[in-house]
Amino acid sequence: MPSASHGDVELSDSTTNSQSRALNQFLAGVELKAFKIAQAALRHEDDALDAVQDAMLQLARAYSDRPAEEWKPLFYRILENRIRDMQRRRTVRGRVISWLPFRGNDEDDEEQDPIAQAPSFDPQPPRKLEISETMDALEKAIEALPRRQQQVFMLRTLEGMDVAETATAMGCSEGSVKTHYFRALQSLRAQLGDFWT
């Protein structure tokens, strides 16, 4: 029946389009936060971008036909796995490089961009400067947290996920999420006390 199959194609196309729109909307909503989370874990912009890009592709390939409510924990689960893979690879690479006899110091070898190194002459208003300093201190303190605490803290605070969603994204129990979150809060408060008074 040609008309029926034509109808099926139309139905399939419209479903695909609405699914694509929903996926686009979801990814647009999480991409910046995901980048900040990956950056805090990897401490490197391009690695963080790669991790987020891989997570987006993996979600689209494997889970785009799952219900949209499941996307957020799935996406962050994939991202977390990707971050962990990259950290492991870095550790291995670091070990291998440490054994190489003629390793150069990349940081020393890199040419410094004089413009990037020049001090900024843009005078910052005191309030803006204060916020910027506090933000830097916060980001450094978050980067220094143990990995699981950092992950829980970012998912709960930045992404606004509840305990159950965070537990699904991290593949652990809700009790574990609560414990890590509490410890992260205590640790950050202890480090940032001066900036918060």
Next chain:
Amino acid sequence: MSPPAPVGPMNDTNSEFEKRTRELLADSVQRVDGRIRSRLNQARHAAIEEATKRPSVWRRFSLMPAAGAVAAAVLVAFVLWPHSHRGDSGTEGSGRAGMEDLDLLADSDALDLVSDETDPGQFYEWAVDQSDSNEASSTGA
């Protein structure tokens, strides 16, 4: 024994701290620069493209019988191959050995043993020894 955590005031301070932290982090997201935003945008479009390329659920179901038939053919060939290869002598034992090999390959615990870095390959060497000694005893050699 550590003293119990203070309840009321500490929780209030924590909530205040969380609120402030949330605001700062939200602000830091807004400050992400144009280069990063552009690359994220490209990554998103690539992901959407990937999702639309993906075969539909119906198409995947339609491929399942073909995949099942291929898998069944491979399975039958794998089980029957020792029969045709070794001739009439000891065919019963060979068939059984084939099934045992299949069990070993299909066993997920065995796969764990393969990936065990402390004992690579030893499990399969042991399994081959076991198989040879069983065949020898069944043929009376």
